[in-house]
Amino acid sequence: MTEESRASTWRRRTRLAVCLCLGVVAGTGLFTFSYAEGGSYLSDDPAACANCHVMNDHFYDWQRGPHHAVAVCNDCHAPDTLIPKYAVKAINGWNHSVAFTTGRFDDPFQITAMNVRVAEQSCRRCHDALVDAIDSGAAEVPCLRCHEGVGH
Numbered sequence: 001m002t003e004e005s006r007a008s009t010w011r012r013r014t015r016l017a018v019c020l021c022l023g024v025v026a027g028t029g030l031f032t033f034s035y036a037e038g039g040s041y042l043s044d045d046p047a048a049c050a051n052c053h054v055m056n057d058h059f060y061d062w063q064r065g066p067h068h069a070v071a072v073c074n075d076c077h078a079p080d081t082l083i084p085k086y087a088v089k090a091i092n093g094w095n096h097s098v099a100f101t102t103g104r105f106d107d108p109f110q111i112t113a114m115n116v117r118v119a120e121q122s123c124r125r126c127h128d129a130l131v132d133a134i135d136s137g138a139a140e141v142p143c144l145r146c147h148e149g150v151g152h
Contacts, residue, residue: 032097036051036097037051038093041089041093042086042089044072044073044074044075045072046059046062046072046073047059048073049073052096052100054100054105054107054108054109055109057108058109058152059152061149061152062151062152065150065151065152066150066151067150067151067152071126071151074089075122075126076118076119076122076123076151077115077118077119077122078118079118079121079122080122080125088114088115088118091114092115095112116142116144119143119144120142120143120144123143123144123147124143127143131143
């Protein structure tokens with residue numbers, strides 16, 4: 001066997017190994033996305049948020065809460081513009097999948113600093129007249145400081 005044919009054989013085997021690995025990773029990812037009902041997270045359906053048992057209490061509280069008639073989960077927990085909304089959903093989806101797969105999460109589930117900022121912006125967007133009246137002339141007071149349980 002010549003040096004050239006050995007190199008060619010090695011390249012073919014390497015390509016095959018890479019393709020096989022990529023196929024396994026893609027297949028595992030698609031299976032996991034399907035099994036976890038990943039497509040539901042692309043919607044605004046609040047039931048998607050209750051796919052995981054740690055969110056059930058929040059979901060049931062929201063159903064009985066004051067925002068049920070006027071807002072769904074994404075209205076408060078995702079930015080209102082397209083790219084930031086899906087960026088936050090992607091970050092949260094990744095973080096949730098890692099947390100639930102590894103079992104490393106607080107129960108009850110705790111909101112992250114990023115999501116506190118998103119919720120704060122949402123409060124201010126929907127209640128801007130009231131918030132402006134409260135904040136006028138004073139330092140900005142976070143909504144969640146007094147209204148932590150509102151919404152759910």
